[in-house]
Amino acid sequence: MQQKQFVSLCENWLKNPRSPLSKKLLPAIEQYRLKTGEKLPVIWVETSDSGDNNISFLNTSAPDAGRVFRKIIDLLYSNTFMAAQGPDAIRLLQYAARQYQGQFTLVVEGAIPIKDNGVYNIIFKTRDHSYTALEMVKWLGSLAKYVVALGTCASFGGPTAARPNITESKGVRDILDREVINVSGCPINPDWFVGTLAHLLMFGRPELDDLGRPTLFYGFTVHRHCQRRSYFDRQEFAQELGDKECMFSLGCMGPRTGADCPYRQWVEGANWPVRANTPCIGCTNKDFPDGSTPFFTPLPEKNPEQNQNLSGPKKEVSR
Amino acid sequence: MTERVTFSPITRLSGLLSAEATVENGRIIDANTSSTMFRGYEWIMCNRKITDAVYLTQRVCGICSLAHGAVSSYLLDQVFDNDISENAQYLRNIMYAADFLQNHIRHFYLFSLPDFVVMPNKPPFLNQNLTDARLNAQDNQRLVNNYFEAIKASQKSHEILVLFGGKAPHQHSFVHGGVAVAPTADKINRALALLSDITEFVRGCMIPDTELISSVYGDYYKIGITPGRLLSFGLFRFGNKNEEVIWRSGVLNENKLSIPDLSLIHEDITHSWYEVNRDITSQPCLEPAPFKPGAYSWIKSVKYAHNFFEVGPLARMVINGFYRGSTSTMDRIYARTLETSLIVQLMKDWLTQLIPGPPPIEQKSKIVRERVIAVTDAMRGTLLHSAILENEQIKEYNIITPTVWNFSPKDQYGNRGPVESALIGTEIPSNDMLFTILGRIIRSFDPCLACATHVLDANHKKSVVF
Numbered sequence: 001m002q003q004k005q006f007v008s009l010c011e012n013w014l015k016n017p018r019s020p021l022s023k024k025l026l027p028a029i030e031q032y033r034l035k036t037g038e039k040l041p042v043i044w045v046e047t048s049d050s051g052d053n054n055i056s057f058l059n060t061s062a063p064d065a066g067r068v069f070r071k072i073i074d075l076l077y078s079n080t081f082m083a084a085q086g087p088d089a090i091r092l093l094q095y096a097a098r099q100y101q102g103q104f105t106l107v108v109e110g111a112i113p114i115k116d117n118g119v120y121n122i123i124f125k126t127r128d129h130s131y132t133a134l135e136m137v138k139w140l141g142s143l144a145k146y147v148v149a150l151g152t153c154a155s156f157g158g159p160t161a162a163r164p165n166i167t168e169s170k171g172v173r174d175i176l177d178r179e180v181i182n183v184s185g186c187p188i189n190p191d192w193f194v195g196t197l198a199h200l201l202m203f204g205r206p207e208l209d210d211l212g213r214p215t216l217f218y219g220f221t222v223h224r225h226c227q228r229r230s231y232f233d234r235q236e237f238a239q240e241l242g243d244k245e246c247m248f249s250l251g252c253m254g255p256r257t258g259a260d261c262p263y264r265q266w267v268e269g270a271n272w273p274v275r276a277n278t279p280c281i282g283c284t285n286k287d288f289p290d291g292s293t294p295f296f297t298p299l300p301e302k303n304p305e306q307n308q309n310l311s312g313p314k315k316e317v318s319r
Numbered sequence: 320m321t322e323r324v325t326f327s328p329i330t331r332l333s334g335l336l337s338a339e340a341t342v343e344n345g346r347i348i349d350a351n352t353s354s355t356m357f358r359g360y361e362w363i364m365c366n367r368k369i370t371d372a373v374y375l376t377q378r379v380c381g382i383c384s385l386a387h388g389a390v391s392s393y394l395l396d397q398v399f400d401n402d403i404s405e406n407a408q409y410l411r412n413i414m415y416a417a418d419f420l421q422n423h424i425r426h427f428y429l430f431s432l433p434d435f436v437v438m439p440n441k442p443p444f445l446n447q448n449l450t451d452a453r454l455n456a457q458d459n460q461r462l463v464n465n466y467f468e469a470i471k472a473s474q475k476s477h478e479i480l481v482l483f484g485g486k487a488p489h490q491h492s493f494v495h496g497g498v499a500v501a502p503t504a505d506k507i508n509r510a511l512a513l514l515s516d517i518t519e520f521v522r523g524c525m526i527p528d529t530e531l532i533s534s535v536y537g538d539y540y541k542i543g544i545t546p547g548r549l550l551s552f553g554l555f556r557f558g559n560k561n562e563e564v565i566w567r568s569g570v571l572n573e574n575k576l577s578i579p580d581l582s583l584i585h586e587d588i589t590h591s592w593y594e595v596n597r598d599i600t601s602q603p604c605l606e607p608a609p610f611k612p613g614a615y616s617w618i619k620s621v622k623y624a625h626n627f628f629e630v631g632p633l634a635r636m637v638i639n640g641f642y643r644g645s646t647s648t649m650d651r652i653y654a655r656t657l658e659t660s661l662i663v664q665l666m667k668d669w670l671t672q673l674i675p676g677p678p679p680i681e682q683k684s685k686i687v688r689e690r691v692i693a694v695t696d697a698m699r700g701t702l703l704h705s706a707i708l709e710n711e712q713i714k715e716y717n718i719i720t721p722t723v724w725n726f727s728p729k730d731q732y733g734n735r736g737p738v739e740s741a742l743i744g745t746e747i748p749s750n751d752m753l754f755t756i757l758g759r760i761i762r763s764f765d766p767c768l769a770c771a772t773h774v775l776d777a778n779h780k781k782s783v784v785f
Binding site: 046048049050051052053054055056058059060061064065066069070073074075076078079080081082083084085086087088089090091092113116119120121122123124125126127130159160162163164165166167169186187240241242266267268270271272273274275276277278281283289293294295296297 | 438490
């Protein structure tokens, strides 16, 4: 029996969670994969966003992006990074989707406009057809082993779907009838994305929260782990940007934003928004940016209806 | 023999771009470049608080995010009549310079290099099909290695930005009134160390690699030439009212240099997917029209004094007298690297000018102007933001990005924008070289289509100046 056949046979077994053999086999197989140096085949489609997530991905440090390409993923299609162009790129996509059907991870970077059959985002065109993000993501989503929505636009619509959303853009999970792993953030912290890819490669599907995000990164609120929590508890609030106190008074979304920014920070732990004396703007949230604007207005007053249970400080919202 | 070809997707750039070209007897006789993504940012910006503009407009673009944050801060500084302290001026420009280094290093190595260098036949470089590879094996390998080193150098550039800005892309501290982060000895020291590594990379790799490519592919000094009209709004703003620039602005037309007059900027939607809604019950306004006959791009045509203008590092370097040359593919690539080497030096000077102290920010709260316009140059060229306010709310917010200038579709008279002009007349020695040649010319403009689809002119005026 070929290695690949064996692995896929085991995987089919594993889909039955009650199988006692599965529980023993899964870690063993993943360990085997780790040792064999197998990589995660990835097809990365860019749809409607600012491209900030691929730039942020390049800021990953250990492993750096070059090492991610060499050791962790086989990036078969990516509008930003692939050397191929034009029809060569299209041929590569067709080959990859066929060759790695049921095995590849689909990364979608950006929201999906659905108005007018998605004509507001054309991934590429041939002489006789314009391929919309809508049809491409549906097609590739049906063939992929995992689907990862990269960034808040891909996860929930994000800035692309901000009001009045004239292109009727949606997050990937709203157009696919399957599980989508949401790695939200505007942009994502590269660790959240590379960490998710590594988890898929080494240990399979990560544990997800009720918004489909890996709890490893999004399980606690920014507020819970914020370095300025002691100021909040003493009700010492910043008067203006640049102050050292709690940023709740200047619109901080930390109390209802799941993300590990206070611990992880950005680019070699150099800094993060609250440490930079500015509020967290809740960029990982399902309702970003509309639920966060006006950015510098205190949370209870931003969107009174939605935030009515946040009548004031000292109230912990989620874990 | 005439053949119509579709070049899509044009990879290794920011956003989504396609082109169609007509090749007749081995020469390109017609070309349309087509931006195929529309987000409707003009609608998103309306009816929000003006102080949201810095963080929201940064989300127009991932690779030049801070450029939008910077010009939007300049705009808000006018709205509130802020005074910018000297420390804040230096910090702002250090952060801006860091994002420039990030952009230029990434563009040259990750986007442009695979047009000239044979990459390893492994993902993400499969099907490269470089039909005109000229480097010897040793040089080729060195440049491949530098591709991976460039990833580290550009990451360090963003580390400097994060150090002072909180995160990147979409930094937090460079806002109206100054910068919310204190320049302290530890940060200055860390930034200087990072800059020293970046400088070593720029001098040790990027400059010699550019020299090598420009000599081996020297014929590209004659390929992809634009009509030579160059425009810059100036770069690196100083002064307590942001009134001074380190690199001057200018309009260069037929060898005559003048100061840009913003009232001479006009837009045209003849070949763009927009139409004017003439509903008599409301003001005339633009609406997306994806099925409009004859249209082929989400980018509008933008002109200065009835002419198309090329923008970008080449325009800045020529207008400031740092570079003399033509307006070809290789001139653009060379000027970008030249600019990178000038910026590392400027940044070092600025870092040593910082005086440790509290966060240099003072935001006034009373709105003194409701019609404002701010300009700068971004990585790819001229960037303009303008806004009309009413009760602290945005009524209208317009953005004209550099890629709109360079990738303008044809105007109503059939005149071509800079990129389309650069493509016309190009000789295609053999069919299999077509995409290689087109790719080299197009990427030398460092296109960013994420930005370009957000030309905001909801009320479709003849002039963009209110």
